[in-house]
Every structure is written in structure tokens, then in C-alpha cells.
Amino acid sequence: MEVVILPTTAARAGLAAAAITDLLRRKPSAVLGLATGSSPLPVYDALVDAHQAGQVSFAAARAFTLDEYVGLPAGHPEAYRQVIDRELVGRVDFADGAVHGPNGDTDDVPAACGQYEQAIAAAGGVDLQLLGIGTDGHLAFNEPGSSLASRTRVKTLTAQTRQDNARFFDRVDDVPHHVITQGLGTISEARHLVLLASGAAKAAAVAAMVEGPVSASCPASVLQLHPHVTVLLDPEAAGLL
Numbered sequence: 001m002e003v004v005i006l007p008t009t010a011a012r013a014g015l016a017a018a019a020i021t022d023l024l025r026r027k028p029s030a031v032l033g034l035a036t037g038s039s040p041l042p043v044y045d046a047l048v049d050a051h052q053a054g055q056v057s058f059a060a061a062r063a064f065t066l067d068e069y070v071g072l073p074a075g076h077p078e079a080y081r082q083v084i085d086r087e088l089v090g091r092v093d094f095a096d097g098a099v100h101g102p103n104g105d106t107d108d109v110p111a112a113c114g115q116y117e118q119a120i121a122a123a124g125g126v127d128l129q130l131l132g133i134g135t136d137g138h139l140a141f142n143e144p145g146s147s148l149a150s151r152t153r154v155k156t157l158t159a160q161t162r163q164d165n166a167r168f169f170d171r172v173d174d175v176p177h178h179v180i181t182q183g184l185g186t187i188s189e190a191r192h193l194v195l196l197a198s199g200a201a202k203a204a205a206v207a208a209m210v211e212g213p214v215s216a217s218c219p220a221s222v223l224q225l226h227p228h229v230t231v232l233l234d235p236e237a238a239g240l241l
């Protein structure tokens with residue numbers, strides 16, 4: 001695991017964006033793993049800038065998102081698929097149908113989870129997965145207690161995560177209780193994992209991820225088992241290392 005501590009958002013986002021643009025130049029048909037939350041947003045802005053400068057194209061690439069709320073109608077502005085479209089996909093040149101997310105607006109969630117696993121496998125797996133980390137150490141929506149070998153499935157959010165994500169909704173009561181998330185085993189199959197974290201609120205989770213025991217109590221600690229991980233931190237998030 002490579003841990004890089006950089007004070008500016010631009011520097012962290014620039015490194016993550018460079019990993020993606022380098023990959024796309026080497027392999028234009030690369031499969032990207034996209035994440036929601038606020039941490040990746042500066043990376044998406046940097047990718048849009050690079051695209052507008054003619055430095056990178058997504059035209060042959062494909063992408064899969066990590067997770068989705070269950071029960072939000074597909075067009076809801078906080079449905080993660082809408083967020084990704086708004087923040088990246090609609091601002092660059094992905095081909096129609098190249099970006100996929102779990103379907104949380106369905107009567108058959110287990111079938112949707114299985115179909116998502118099959119779609120990722122059929123694409124040849126994810127080349128580079130962007131990640132954030134929850135204050136409780138969750139990856140995607142794999143809350144503490146998640147099996148390190150887990151696959152895409154439905155999860156129930158903790159009260160802490162619903163509170164953390166309430167800022168995107170009018171009221172905490174509007175945050176769905178259930179989600180579909182790629183499992184820790186699914187995420188671990190991506191060939192390069194790039195995790196971003198900033199702020200003192202993430203320091204304990206980051207320390208547990210990097211230096212703690214590998215344990216379902218800190219789902220992000222599964223990254224210690226992966227051969228190619230880049231962790232991009234600000235000094236505050238690195239404060240307990």
C-alpha cells in the first residue's frame with residue numbers, strides 16, 4: 001500500500017486523475033470504477049479539465065459505480081447514478097450505455113445484485129477503482145461487520161452513515177435505510193485501488209485501515225491484502241498514522 005500525504009486538494013486530485021488518464025492512454029477501453037461521496041469530486045473536475053484540454057478521451061472506456069440506494073426512483077437527484085452522471089459522465093465523452101450502476105429501483109434486489117456481478121465480470125473486471133472511506137471505515141456501503149469476501153448485495157445502513165449522508169437530503173429521515181453495494185471481495189478484484197480521504201473526521205478510520213488489524217470491524221482494512229493500492233490523504237486524515 002502506497003500512502004501519499006499531500007496538503008492541497010488539487011495535488012491529491014491531480015495524482016488520482018493522472019492515474020486514470022495514464023491508464024486510458026495505455027488502454028483506451030479500460031474499465032473504471034467510479035465512486036460517489038464528496039472525496040472523488042475534485043478528481044472528476046480534474047478529469048473534465050483534462051478532457052476539455054484534449055488530453056484524454058473516455059469514448060472507448062466503460063465504468064461501473066460502487067453502490068446505490070434502494071428505493072429511490074431512478075431519476076432522483078441523489079440516486080448515485082444521477083450523481084455520477086452529473087459529476088462526470090455527462091461532462092465527458094463516454095459512449096451511451098458504457099456506464100453502469102446497480103439497479104436500486106427494482107422489486108428483485110437479489111437478481112439485480114447477481115446481474116451486476118455478471119456485468120462487471122463480462123467487462124473483464126475493473127482496471128482502476130476510485131474509493132472514499134466512511135467515518136466508520138466503510139468502503140462503498142460495506143458497513144462494519146461486512147465479510148471481507150462479500151459480493152454485491154443489499155445492506156442496511158448504520159445510523160452513523162445515514163447521519164453522515166443526511167447533508168445530501170432535506171432530512172435524515174429521507175436517507176434510505178437500504179442500499180446495494182459491491183462487496184469487499186468484488187472491490188478487491190479491481191486491479192488498482194485509489195482511495196482518497198481528507199479531514200480529521202476520517203483520521204481514525206484511515207489509521208484503522210492502514211495500521212489496524214485486517215478485520216471486518218474496519219471494512220477498509222481489506223485494502224492491506226491488495227497488491228496495488230494508492231491512498232491519497234491530507235495531513236488531517238493522516239493525523240493518527
Ligand code: GLP
Pocket residue numbers: 035036037038039040066067131132133134135138139140141161165
Ligand atoms: C458514502 C459512499 C462511500 C463514500 C463515503 C464517504 O457512504 N457510499 O462510497 O466513500 O460516503 O463519503 P465522503 O467522500 O463524502 O466523505
